């Protein structure tokens with residue numbers, strides 16, 4: 008059983024300073040509103056409604072933090088998953104947009120326990136200007152990024168490959184990037200994504 012399946016909800020925060028002190032490794036999920044962050048967390052943790060997912064974009068406005076309990080040490084966590092607020096939702100007021108940008112920028116650049124970043128991009132949309140703004144914050148940190156090209160079920164196999172190629176090229180300035188097609192509904196890329204996240208949380212030592 009994956010350690011991700013043990014995830015439990017820990018806390019929500021509207022601001023970075025409301026999060027618990029940095030502790031074990033954190034893997035965060037970022038991306039445009041409606042890209043499929045909450046759905047990805049649900050499928051990766053094998054839980055139907057751990058992270059809320061919705062047909063109404065802009066639903067997740069808080070930082071939601073989930074703990075991965077250590078099976079050998081009751082009460083301790085091996086690491087954390089963090090669902091960050093989606094960006095780019097058109098009908099949100101300017102102030103609120105700026106506030107989200109501040110939260111995201113702050114978290115990505117300054118959260119010391121951040122171990123890896125899952126960037127969700129709708130496979131039909133590709134990399135947008137807002138995604139670029141985000142990756143401009145990420146690139147200097149040197150943190151690893153896994154781009155999940157979500158809703159891959161909407162494209163035939165050949166076009167998925169083209170999309171992966173395009174994203175890899177556009178995000179080449181992120182030193183440590185992997186990109187793969189992902190679908191919660193058709194269960195594409197789940198195993199690869201799980202392996203990468205587990206490896207960020209508890210790196211496997213290769214002798």
Ligand SMILES: Nc1nc2c(ncn2[C@@H]2O[C@H](COP(=O)(O)OP(=O)(O)OP(=O)(O)O)[C@@H](O)[C@H]2O)c(=O)[nH]1
Nearest residue numbers: 040041042043044045046060061065066067093191
């Ligand atoms: N076809 C298909 N639809 C998906 C997939 N993943 C998510 N969706 C749909 O996309 C919509 C948005 O998904 P969410 O997971 O709520 O997106 P989010 O990124 O968390 O959005 P915000 O919380 O607004 O930032 C929902 O209607 C999902 O059912 C997928 O793999 N395939």
Ligand SMILES: [Mg+2]
Nearest residue numbers: 044045059067
């Ligand atoms: Mg969400």
